[in-house]
Amino acid sequence: MTVLKQPPSSKKAAPRRPPLTLSNPRMVAEHTPCTMHLSVLPPGLASKLFYSLEESSRDWQRNKWYLFDRLVESPHRTAFFVRKTDGVSDDETWHESAQYWYNGRKTDPPHVFSSEMEEACQIIERLVTEEIRQRPSRYPLEWAGGDTGSATDLLWRANVAASNRYEGRNESVGWHSDHLTYLGPYCTIASLSLGTRRLFSLRETIPSHEAEIRSAQTFNIPLPHNSLVIMHASCQERFKHSIPPQSAMDVYRPAHPRFPGGPIEPSNCRINITYRFYRPDFKPPTIPLCKCGIPTVLRPDMKNRSDGKKDKYWWTCFAGAQNDGKSCSMWKLLDVEAEGRGPTVESVTKSATSSTN
Ligand SMILES: O=C(O)CCC(=O)C(=O)O
Numbered sequence: 565m566t567v568l569k570q571p572p573s574s575k576k577a578a579p580r581r582p583p584l585t586l587s588n589p590r591m592v593a594e595h596t597p598c599t600m601h602l603s604v605l606p607p608g609l610a611s612k613l614f615y616s617l618e619e620s621s622r623d624w625q626r627n628k629w630y631l632f633d634r635l636v637e638s639p640h641r642t643a644f645f646v647r648k649t650d651g652v653s654d655d656e657t658w659h660e661s662a663q664y665w666y667n668g669r670k671t672d673p674p675h676v677f678s679s680e681m682e683e684a685c686q687i688i689e690r691l692v693t694e695e696i697r698q699r700p701s702r703y704p705l706e707w708a709g710g711d712t713g714s715a716t717d718l719l720w721r722a723n724v725a726a727s728n729r730y731e732g733r734n735e736s737v738g739w740h741s742d743h744l745t746y747l748g749p750y751c752t753i754a755s756l757s758l759g760t761r762r763l764f765s766l767r768e769t770i771p772s773h774e775a776e777i778r779s780a781q782t783f784n785i786p787l788p789h790n791s792l793v794i795m796h797a798s799c800q801e802r803f804k805h806s807i808p809p810q811s812a813m814d815v816y817r818p819a820h821p822r823f824p825g826g827p828i829e830p831s832n833c834r835i836n837i838t839y840r841f842y843r844p845d846f847k848p849p850t851i852p853l854c855k856c857g858i859p860t861v862l863r864p865d866m867k868n869r870s871d872g873k874k875d876k877y878w879w880t881c882f883a884g885a886q887n888d889g890k891s892c893s894m895w896k897l898l899d900v901e902a903e904g905r906g907p908t909v910e911s912v913t914k915s916a917t918s919s920t921n
């Protein structure tokens with residue numbers, strides 16, 4: 565038998581760069597499309613939220629999916645929450661009929677935000693809005709609904725939250741960028757950390773046309789209890805993130821006891837809540853189906869991205885995550901205008917310009 569070997573690539577890869585620890589908010593903002601905020605919630609609220617989720621998360625599920633032909637299980641527990649209203653209107657029934665899909669299967673009925681999650685969410689929405697206002701510019705495909713131009717308006721709302729429980733130093737989540745199926749392009753995600761401090765790692769995906777001139781660097785951000793990372797618009801398009809297993813980890817000593825007068829119980833658990841905004845223009849019934857008959861997922865073309873203005877997104881089949889690894893070949897380009905989605909920053913700017921002309 566003749567084995568045909570690929571000729572060595574004539575392309576030279578740029579030299580590797582060592583990982584860098586980003587130990588303060590200034591460094592995070594300098595090297596990544598994220599901002600880090602310390603002590604974001606009143607300490608009593610952060611403790612209450614940690615205790616309630618630490619308890620309820622003991623029986624959260626592990627996601628299961630096929631990786632090629634092998635069934636794998638997530639190395640952490642996870643749960644999905646919806647807010648009472650959709651963050652745009654007062655409709656309290658918005659999630660009842662919505663059927664979301666994750667990893668190629670219908671999700672279980674979601675939990676509803678607890679009063680502590682709601683209180684934290686309101687604080688975080690204001691903080692995220694302030695941060696968005698400080699950005700020099702916004703991306704054309706960012707969601708622009710709900711902004712009436714008044715200084716007190718919230719530019720970002722959360723209407724769902726995905727929460728993870730990591731127990732001990734080995735529980736983790738591998739390198740990924742979040743699917744944009746319901747979030748849409750250039751989303752903003754606010755990620756609250758409670759409990760024991762873990763590293764959050766970020767690594768840029770270098771576009772193919774730049775691979776010879778620069779290489780990616782891994783950034784490690786230690787996230788203490790009650791800290792927030794905002795993954796700003798373009799983070800999911802340009803970077804992957806992970807919570808790596810660690811060789812050592814500090815035990816978390818809560819500032820407050822679980823019950824008044826009770827003991828302080830050390831914990832090796834980290835709870836993460838990612839507050840997200842599911843866009844009304846990316847509602848489940850508007851998601852294209854693949855040839856297997858299930859909703860596609862929306863992914864950015866990370867390797868071929870350029871400037872944030874002409875970047876491409878693909879609707880792709882994700883059936884293989886469940887279906888014994890079998891999927892169809894569906895790839896369909898997202899066309900925001902032709903699919904009738906928006907309002908986006910671009911569409912709002914265009915109509916403002918045409919109405920002043
Ligand atoms: O735990 C974290 O900080 C990250 C979680 C995450 O990446 C996710 O749920 O998509």
Ligand SMILES: [Fe+2]
Pocket residue numbers: 740741742805
């Ligand atoms: Fe993620």
